[in-house]
Amino acid sequence: MSIEIRGPLELPARREDIELETSDGLTLVGELALPEAGEPAATLVTLHPLPTAGGFMDSHILRKAAARLPALADLAVLRFNTRGTSSPRGTSDGAFDGGGAEQFDVAAAMDFVRDRALPRPWLLGWSFGTELALKYGREHDIEGIILLSPPLHRATDAEVASWSQSDHEVVVLVPEFDDYLRPAEAETRFAAIPHARLIAVEGGKHLWVGESQTRRVLTEIVAAVNPAALPLPTHWPAA
Numbered sequence: 001m002s003i004e005i006r007g008p009l010e011l012p013a014r015r016e017d018i019e020l021e022t023s024d025g026l027t028l029v030g031e032l033a034l035p036e037a038g039e040p041a042a043t044l045v046t047l048h049p050l051p052t053a054g055g056f057m058d059s060h061i062l063r064k065a066a067a068r069l070p071a072l073a074d075l076a077v078l079r080f081n082t083r084g085t086s087s088p089r090g091t092s093d094g095a096f097d098g099g100g101a102e103q104f105d106v107a108a109a110m111d112f113v114r115d116r117a118l119p120r121p122w123l124l125g126w127s128f129g130t131e132l133a134l135k136y137g138r139e140h141d142i143e144g145i146i147l148l149s150p151p152l153h154r155a156t157d158a159e160v161a162s163w164s165q166s167d168h169e170v171v172v173l174v175p176e177f178d179d180y181l182r183p184a185e186a187e188t189r190f191a192a193i194p195h196a197r198l199i200a201v202e203g204g205k206h207l208w209v210g211e212s213q214t215r216r217v218l219t220e221i222v223a224a225v226n227p228a229a230l231p232l233p234t235h236w237p238a239a
């Protein structure tokens with residue numbers, strides 16, 4: 001007997017409530033999810049959508065990544081609330097700063113990854129989180145960035161182009177019907193990074209609603225980070 005993997009189903013993992021300490025004196029709340037047995041193959045450091053529009057560490061794609069990918073793809077998944085953001089896990093200190101002081105939040109997450117010796121870190125940003133990845137990711141020891149629905153509202157053209165000077169992998173998932181940046185414009189805006197891999201997702205929307213969109217996004221994440229784990233199972237043995 002097996003059950004279909006969909007919706008909020010949480011697969012087995014080692015889960016730990018964690019706190020991040022920023023260099024400007026704030027405590028951020030979060031969670032680390034690890035494979036139930038053995039060491040992770042790679043690490044996702046997730047950066048959530050805009051908190052003033054309801055984004056937080058439990059935004060559904062990030063929550064489902066943490067719920068499924070430790071078991072399905074041997075990944076460590078770190079989620080946290082940026083400054084001033086609340087979720088059932090709690091409220092992080094400070095106040096939203098529009099993507100400015102959030103650079104210290106990204107740095108605190110990467111300090112945690114280093115201190116825990118978590119392997120092969122990638123930044124996984126969604127919407128506002130992609131702006132943080134683009135603006136600050138090059139400062140850190142990462143393998144690459146994965147950008148979901150990048151609006152390119154805060155990251156400047158120069159900040160985008162700066163990634164052309166690095167060997168970090170850049171994977172960009174752009175929904176066909178995105179509210180802010182659709183595939184044709186994205187091709188133009190990301191042309192400054194010749195090695196970027198832009199994936200236009202047919203039928204996709206900014207919020208990636210629905211199980212088919214969730215599975216597509218998680219598949220593309222794993223294809224970048226640990227392709228040996230593909231294809232991702234759609235069912236799990238019943239307890």
